[in-house]
Amino acid sequence: MDFIRSIMIAASGLRAQSGRMRVISENIANADSTSRQPGGDPYKRQIPTFRTTFDRELGAKTIELGRILNDQASFRTRYEPGHPAADADGYVKLPNVNTLVEVTDLQQAQRSYQANLNVVSATRAMITKTIDILKA
Secondary structure, three states: OHHHHHHHHHHHHHHHHHHHHHHHHHHHHOOOOOOOOOOOOOOOOEEEEEEEEEEOOOOEEEEEEEEEEEOOOOOEEEEOOOOOOOOOOOEEEEOOOOHHHHHHHHHHHHHHHHHHHHHHHHHHHHHHHHHHHHHO
């Protein structure tokens, strides 16, 4: 049962990091989005959160993707008077997304995902070895 518990705990990490990567991908995809209305607000960067829960069936804590929050940082602006989203002064609001930060967060999420995947692979190998020993 401990083998299955290990796999299920790692699987919760895989799901959480997969959700985190989805949110980061949305941020990167919308890094240059502007409002459709003059002077309107563009896309707001999303921040994934995590929460731990106690799984009674497993008898262990697992992690899951929590609420997705809006980043409260101010928008960037660029002077571009001919742009359809420009305000009366000619400035266009751009999303508060820094692609360098997003790529760094994405790499961290990928590493965490890979670590959880390694736990699943190692546990699976131990199960296989145990079965081989029992067969002998």
